[in-house]
Structure formats: structure tokens, C-alpha cells
Amino acid sequence: MSRIIQKFGGTSVGSAGSIRTVVDIIRESLDQQPVVIVSAMNGVTDQLIKAAKEATPCLNVPLTIDTIADRHYKEMDDLGIPRSLIKQELTELEGLLAFTDERIAVQGRSSAVQSLGERMSSKIVAAAAQELGVPAEAFNSYDLGLLTASVPSLLEADVLPSSYSAIARAFAGLDPGVVPVVTGYIARDGDGRVTLLGRGSSDYSATIFGSALGASKVQIWTDADGIMTADPRLVPGARSIGEISYDEAAQLAYYGAKVMHPKAIEPASKKGIPIQVLNTRNRSCPGTAIVRETQPNGPITSITYKRAPLAVRISSPEMVGAPDYKARIFGVFGRHNISIDMGPISNTGVSVTFDGTHGKDISAAIDDLKAFSHDVKLTEGMASVTLVGQGIKDTPGTTATAFESVSKAGINVAMVSQGLGERCLSLAIEGKYLPLAVQNLHKAFFE
Numbered sequence: 001m002s003r004i005i006q007k008f009g010g011t012s013v014g015s016a017g018s019i020r021t022v023v024d025i026i027r028e029s030l031d032q033q034p035v036v037i038v039s040a041m042n043g044v045t046d047q048l049i050k051a052a053k054e055a056t057p058c059l060n061v062p063l064t065i066d067t068i069a070d071r072h073y074k075e076m077d078d079l080g081i082p083r084s085l086i087k088q089e090l091t092e093l094e095g096l097l098a099f100t101d102e103r104i105a106v107q108g109r110s111s112a113v114q115s116l117g118e119r120m121s122s123k124i125v126a127a128a129a130q131e132l133g134v135p136a137e138a139f140n141s142y143d144l145g146l147l148t149a150s151v152p153s154l155l156e157a158d159v160l161p162s163s164y165s166a167i168a169r170a171f172a173g174l175d176p177g178v179v180p181v182v183t184g185y186i187a188r189d190g191d192g193r194v195t196l197l198g199r200g201s202s203d204y205s206a207t208i209f210g211s212a213l214g215a216s217k218v219q220i221w222t223d224a225d226g227i228m229t230a231d232p233r234l235v236p237g238a239r240s241i242g243e244i245s246y247d248e249a250a251q252l253a254y255y256g257a258k259v260m261h262p263k264a265i266e267p268a269s270k271k272g273i274p275i276q277v278l279n280t281r282n283r284s285c286p287g288t289a290i291v292r293e294t295q296p297n298g299p300i301t302s303i304t305y306k307r308a309p310l311a312v313r314i315s316s317p318e319m320v321g322a323p324d325y326k327a328r329i330f331g332v333f334g335r336h337n338i339s340i341d342m343g344p345i346s347n348t349g350v351s352v353t354f355d356g357t358h359g360k361d362i363s364a365a366i367d368d369l370k371a372f373s374h375d376v377k378l379t380e381g382m383a384s385v386t387l388v389g390q391g392i393k394d395t396p397g398t399t400a401t402a403f404e405s406v407s408k409a410g411i412n413v414a415m416v417s418q419g420l421g422e423r424c425l426s427l428a429i430e431g432k433y434l435p436l437a438v439q440n441l442h443k444a445f446f447e
């Protein structure tokens with residue numbers, strides 16, 4: 001029988017009440033042999049990142065450790081779980097923040113510190129399940145075969161292809177009557193160093209395990225009614241989408257929709273495993289099914305956005321009639337490991353946007369561009385809004401409707417991007433207009 005994967009995000013495991021709901025959900029699926037993947041309790045990864053950043057060999061850090069311990073103890077006390085359950089992790093945290101092992105470099109310290117969030121939450125969820133009568137055991141993903149390289153960085157490392165068969169082998173040895181509760185987000189490299197799969201990547205861990213085990217489906221349990229027509233935090237009238245294709249979901253994630261990690265679609269789509277996105281707080285809502293093919297019912301399926309992408313315009317008269325000039329420009333971004341979000345190209349200029357979080361790499365790339373290009377202009381404080389839908393390419397007037405709805409609100413579109421036959425249309429605008437632009441576009445296409 002094929003198993004199901006159930007992934008629970010930070011808010012779903014963030015309080016005693018929601019952990020009880022999680023255990024109810026697991027219990028209801030016991031006949032499908034669930035494998036549970038968990039994130040850290042919400043807010044904990046941010047706290048751990050901050051702690052790792054601020055730690056110095058001569059600074060005392062008990063305050064930070066107390067804050068993190070209390071965050072967990074409060075919910076553990078409520079669930080009747082002994083505090084000693086996470087003693088080992090807290091001692092490890094103390095050691096890492098106090099630099100007792102000086103061989104660990106900065107990045108390695110941060111990944112090791114961050115991994116403790118998922119290592120604690122998996123233990124707590126497994127203990128709560130046991131307490132409530134569901135046999136469960138906590139596992140670190142790397143003890144079940146999930147390994148990565150150490151590149152491009154320990155904080156967002158590439159998964160080793162051999163992990164898939166290693167996971168299948170590891171599961172063959174597990175007791176089928178006990179629910180494994182596995183850490184999302186974290187892994188290890190070949191040297192035993194803790195690595196991470198990137199922020200928000202527990203979704204990706206879930207589909208990796210789903211693919212490795214040939215699961216019948218992967219459920220992503222979160223705090224929204226599935227994938228919606230826009231981020232419900234920005235657009236109160238956003239509606240849940242019943243069905244969406246792998247391709248659309250991947251585009252939405254790539255262009256910023258936090259509900260799904262961009263890498264999470266591929267392991268499932270490769271094997272045709274359906275993904276369901278469901279709301280832990282509204283279990284009667286059917287949520288969203290992500291499947292291979294859907295029938296479009298309109299040009300747009302959903303609207304997404306990214307705050308603060310950086311935009312660069314490179315222009316030079318030398319570009320005209322010099323095909324290798326543009327190749328040199330993209331070569332610079334490639335060498336600096338900068339991935340481009342959108343980028344209209346003309347005869348005399350190339351404009352591109354990329355994620356603002358790349359701050360450091362960008363300045364070196366700009367210097368390299370300036371070495372051969374006349375005019376390189378960096379603009380900060382931008383935002384991109386992307387309309388995603390497989391109907392876009394076949395529906396005349398979609399671009400006109402989009403432009404009209406933002407220009408009516410007095411918002412200037414700084415850049416536009418839509419590839420031939422593509423399922424998305426991106427507009428770059430000034431960041432301060434982002435909520436208004438998304439709301440207006442939602443009105444134009446969905447209300």
C-alpha cells in the first residue's frame with residue numbers, strides 16, 4: 001500500500017491547541033500509513049537565525065536560549081510533555097552559541113543552530129501523538145537518508161539524487177505501525193555537517209519523501225484555505241482555488257507565493273503525485289489539489305508578488321549589433337550565482353530584476369558589469385506583481401486589462417515581462433504601491 005505524506009507548517013505546530021489538531025488529522029489518516037514532516041514552531045527559525053548572527057565568543061547568550069526554551073516549554077507543559085525531552089537540543093544550542101567548537105565556521109554554525117527548530121518540533125509532535133494514543137517516533141531527515149551537497153551553500157544546499165533510494169531503503173526497516181515524524185528543512189552533507197534546503201523548504205522535504213516512497217499523495221497543511229487567487233493577507237476577498245496545475249503552482253511559488261516552496265513541485269510532478277494544500281484551522285475546506293492538468297476557467301488562476309526585488313538596467317550603444325555583448329551581461333549574473341526573475345531585452349538595453357535578498361552578491365556583479373558597460377543603473381525598493389494562469393497566452397486583452405487596472409490607480413509600470421507561450425505576466429512597480437496594485441488586479445480578474 002502506498003503511504004501519504006502530511007506536512008505541517010510552523011503555525012500548524014506552533015501551539016498546544018494546533019498540535020492537538022495535527023494529531024487528530026494524523027489519526028484520521030492512519031489507514032493510509034502517514035509519514036509526517038514538520039517545520040519548526042512558527043517564529044523559531046527567525047529567532048535561531050538572529051541568535052546565530054548575534055553570537056560572539058565573548059558574549060553571554062542565556063537570554064536567547066531562555067527565550068527559545070520558553071517558547072517550547074509553554075506548549076509542552078500544556079500538552080503534558082516533560083521538558084527534559086528537548087534538553088539535548090538546548091544544550092547543543094548553548095554550545096553552538098558559545099562557540100565551544102571553534103572548528104565550525106559561520107555558515108555551518110547557522111545551519112546547525114537553525115536545524116534545532118525542526119529537531120525540537122519533531123520530537124514534540126511525536127511525543128504529543130504518543131500522549132494522545134497515536135504511536136509515533138521522531139526522526140531527523142538525514143537519519144532516514146536525506147543528504148545534500150554543500151553547494152551552493154550550506155543554507156540552501158542541493159539534494160543528492162542518491163537520497164531518494166536511500167530514503168526508500170531506510171523506510172523498509174521501519175515499523176509500519178508507528179508514524180514517523182520527520183524534520184523538514186534540514187539535511188546533512190557527506191561530511192556530516194548540517195545543511196538546510198532554503199527558507200520555507202519543509203514543503204520540499206515533504207515532496208522529496210513523497211517521491212522517494214512513491215506516496216499516493218502529499219498533503220501540505222498550512223494556515224490558508226489552499227492556494228488562493230491572491231495572498232489572503234493582502235486581499236481579503238481572495239478565494240480558494242479548487243484545482244491548479246503543477247506548472248501554475250511552480251510559477252506562483254517562484255514568483256513569490258509563500259504558500260509553497262518553489263522547489264517543492266518538481267519531485268511530485270516528476271512522478272505524477274498529487275499535492276493537496278489544506279488548512280489546519282478549517283478542515284472542512286477542500287483546499288487545493290495540484291495535479292498534472294486542469295481546465296482553465298479564465299485567463300488568470302492567481303496573482304502573486306515579490307517585495308523589494310532589485311532592478312538593474314544596463315544600456316550601451318555598443319550593444320547594437322553585438323550579439324556577444326548580452327551574453328557577457330548574463331555571464332556576469334551566472335558567475336555571481338544570481339538568478340534573474342524577469343528581464344525585458346531590447347536592442348540597446350537589458351533590464352532585469354532579482355530577489356532583493358541577494359544584496360551582497362549584487363554589488364560585486366555591478367562592479368563587473370561596469371567594467372565593460374557604459375551605463376549600469378541599480379534601482380531599489382521595487383516590487384513585482386505576477387499574474388499566473390495557463391489561459392493567459394490564449395486570452396486576448398489580458399495585458400490590457402492588467403495595465404488598465406493598475407494605471408487607474410495612478411501606478412506606473414516600470415517593467416513588463418511575458419515570454420512567448422508563457423503562463424505568467426510580470427509587472428515591476430514601485431514597492432509602496434504593491435498592496436494597491438494586487439488588490440486592483442484581483443478586482444479586475446476575480447471580483
Ligand code: ADP
Nearest residue numbers: 009010011222224227228230231233257258259
Ligand atoms: P507554513 O508555515 O504552513 O509553511 P507559510 O506562512 O509558509 O505557511 O505559507 C502560508 C502563507 O502563504 C499564508 O498564510 C498566506 O499569507 C501566504 N500566501 C501567499 N500567497 C498565497 C496564495 N496565493 N494562497 C494562499 N496563501 C498565500
Ligand code: ASP
Nearest residue numbers: 039045185199200201202
Ligand atoms: N522552519 C523553516 C523556515 O522557517 C522551514 C519551513 O518553515 O518550511 O524557513
Ligand code: MG
Nearest residue numbers: 009200258259
Ligand atoms: Mg511555508
